[in-house]
Amino acid sequence: MVSPIDIQKALGGIDYPATKEDIVKHAQDNGGSDDVVQALQGIEDREYEGPSGVSESVFK
Secondary structure (H helix, E strand, O other): OOOHHHHHHHOOOOOOOEEHHHHHHHHHHOOOOHHHHHHHHOOOOOEEOOHHHHHHHHOO
16 A cells, blocks of 8 residues: 655655646655555546645545
8 A cells, every 4th residue: 555655755856837747757756666656647637736645636
């Protein structure tokens, strides 16, 4: 199970706003686990203004 902390760690240093594609790539490049990357691949394909929006999309 992925936690919000895992998501935020994988996205550390990303610049917002960011698209889903940016977010997934950043997590992969930043050493995010397969579970984190998979969770992020499931988020809505839109632009995110900040980390809270990403977390909401992952954990809805």
